[in-house]
Amino acid sequence: MLPAALHPDSLWRPLEQLVLPPRIREWMADPASLTLRLKRHGQFRVEPGYHAISFPRADERQLLDLAPRRAALIREVTLLLDDTPVVAARSVLPLTSLTGANRSLGHMGSRSLGLELYKRPTCLRDQVWARLGSPAEAMPVCWGRQSRFIKRGEPLLVAEYFLPALWEKVGATSVSSLL
Numbered sequence: 001m002l003p004a005a006l007h008p009d010s011l012w013r014p015l016e017q018l019v020l021p022p023r024i025r026e027w028m029a030d031p032a033s034l035t036l037r038l039k040r041h042g043q044f045r046v047e048p049g050y051h052a053i054s055f056p057r058a059d060e061r062q063l064l065d066l067a068p069r070r071a072a073l074i075r076e077v078t079l080l081l082d083d084t085p086v087v088a089a090r091s092v093l094p095l096t097s098l099t100g101a102n103r104s105l106g107h108m109g110s111r112s113l114g115l116e117l118y119k120r121p122t123c124l125r126d127q128v129w130a131r132l133g134s135p136a137e138a139m140p141v142c143w144g145r146q147s148r149f150i151k152r153g154e155p156l157l158v159a160e161y162f163l164p165a166l167w168e169k170v171g172a173t174s175v176s177s178l179l
C-alpha cells in the first residue's frame with residue numbers, strides 16, 4: 001500500500017521514507033555534487049543572494065543539533081543553467097564549522113560551495129531529508145532536498161529546491177508528473 005501522496009507542507013522527512021517519482025528520486029538521492037551534475041546540462045553559474053551571520057531557523061537548528069543562541073553563516077544562492085534559475089539553495093554554516101581549513105567555505109561568493117565541499121578531504125553527506133513545498137514567499141511549490149554535510153569533522157546544512165525549470169532543462173516527461 002503506497003503512502004498517501006505527499007502534500008506541500010513545511011516538514012523535512014528522511015528521504016528514504018518517501019515514495020518519490022523515479023526522476024525526482026534519481027536527482028534527490030544522487031550523492032555526488034549537484035554542481036558537477038548541472039554543469040553537464042548547460043552554462044552553469046551561481047548567483048549569490050542573502051549572505052550574513054544570523055540565527056538558523058528552528059528546523060535548521062534541529063537538523064544541525066545546534067544550541068539555540070549559536071550563530072551561523074546563512075548563504076542563499078540561485079543556481080542557473082543558461083541564465084535560467086534551476087535551483088534555489090540555502091546553506092547554514094555554523095561559525096564553529098568555519099575555522100581552520102574550513103574558513104574558505106565562508107567566502108565562496110559566486111563560486112559553488114559544492115566545488116569546495118567535494119575537494120579533498122571530501123565531505124560526507126551523512127543525512128538527507130526531503131520536502132515538497134515553496135522555498136520562499138511567492139515561489140512555486142517544488143521538491144526540496146536538505147543535506148547535512150560533514151567537512152573536516154564539522155557539520156553544515158545545504159537545502160536545494162529543484163525549481164520547475166530544472167526539469168524542462170534536463171528533460172523530464174512533464175513537470176506536473178513530478179509534483
Ligand SMILES: C=C(O[C@@H]1C=C(C(=O)O)C=C[C@H]1O)C(=O)O
Pocket residue numbers: 032033034035036046075076077079087089090091108111112113114115117158159160
Ligand atoms: C552542495 C553543492 O553545492 C551547491 C552550491 C551551492 C552554493 O554555492 O551555495 C549551494 C547548493 C549546492 O547545490 C553541490 O554542488 O553539490
